[in-house]
Amino acid sequence: GAGVSQSPSNKVTEKGKDVELRCDPISGHTALYWYRQRLGQGLEFLIYFQGNSAPDKSGLPSDRFSAERTGESVSTLTIQRTQQEDSAVYLCASSLVGIWDRDNYEQYFGPGTRLTVT
Amino acid sequence: KQEVTQIPAALSVPEGENLVLNCSFTDSAIYNLQWFRQDPGKGLTSLLLIQSSQREQTSGRLNASLDKSSGRSTLYIAASQPGDSATYLCALPGGKMDSSYKLIFGSGTRLLVRP
Numbered sequence: 169g170a171g172v173s174q175s176p177s178n179k180v181t182e183k184g185k186d187v188e189l190r191c192d193p194i195s196g197h198t199a200l201y202w203y204r205q206r207l208g209q210g211l212e213f214l215i216y217f218q219g220n221s222a223p224d225k226s227g228l229p230s231d232r233f234s235a236e237r238t239g240e241s242v243s244t245l246t247i248q249r250t251q252q253e254d255s256a257v258y259l260c261a262s263s264l265v266g267i268w269d270r271d272n273y274e275q276y277f278g279p280g281t282r283l284t285v286t
Numbered sequence: 287k288q289e290v291t292q293i294p295a296a297l298s299v300p301e302g303e304n305l306v307l308n309c310s311f312t313d314s315a316i317y318n319l320q321w322f323r324q325d326p327g328k329g330l331t332s333l334l335l336i337q338s339s340q341r342e343q344t345s346g347r348l349n350a351s352l353d354k355s356s357g358r359s360t361l362y363i364a365a366s367q368p369g370d371s372a373t374y375l376c377a378l379p380g381g382k383m384d385s386s387y388k389l390i391f392g393s394g395t396r397l398l399v400r401p
Contacts, residue, residue: 211391259329277330277391
């Protein structure tokens with residue numbers, strides 16, 4: 169079946185504008201993750217969804233960042249009033265998580281959205 | 287708090303060499319460990335997942351080992367090819383008590399295989 173898809177693949181925006189990034193996980197995957205990778209840096213966790221709930225938002229860098237998930241499927245990451253330091257590749261991942269099978273879950277990543285704030 | 291370290295940061299080898307990439311972690315209470323490959327400007331491709339009860343996993347020319355007691359994993363690449371050039375990342379869940387399964391990543395090893 170189809171893998172994780174993200175759109176747009178590239179986004180250039182002016183400082184101060186709002187942006188929305190979309191993630192379509194693998195069908196049936198209950199868990200969804202957003203990560204960020206700034207140039208020359210490692211991947212940072214942003215937020216995790218189990219179903220439509222976000223029990224872990226600990227990685228969101230500021231209140232300008234928010235995310236939602238609907239229908240246990242599509243997720244949108246919104247960045248308000250973008251700043252230049254928001255420039256990064258935003259990666260989405262999904263996994264089929266079961267508490268009975270914690271050892272065996274695997275995260276599958278999308279191709280990412282490259283965000284450039286000018 | 288789980289911390290993941292990868293060495294070396296960069297590696298350049300001639301085609302055909304066998305090589306080893308290293309990953310170390312501070313909290314041995316893990317569920318599993320994943321090795322990923324990232325090509326420039328692209329997302330992550332999962333290479334291997336080793337469950338906490340396993341000691342190694344193999345896929346083609348790749349072999350990953352896991353030693354939880356010492357907090358180490360290695361990725362062995364046999365007979366390297368120019369197409370293996372990429373950044374290799376290891377990642378594992380934040381910790382046994384962390385129910386979110388968020389992955390903590392190492393900083394990666396940038397591999398260049400010269401023809």
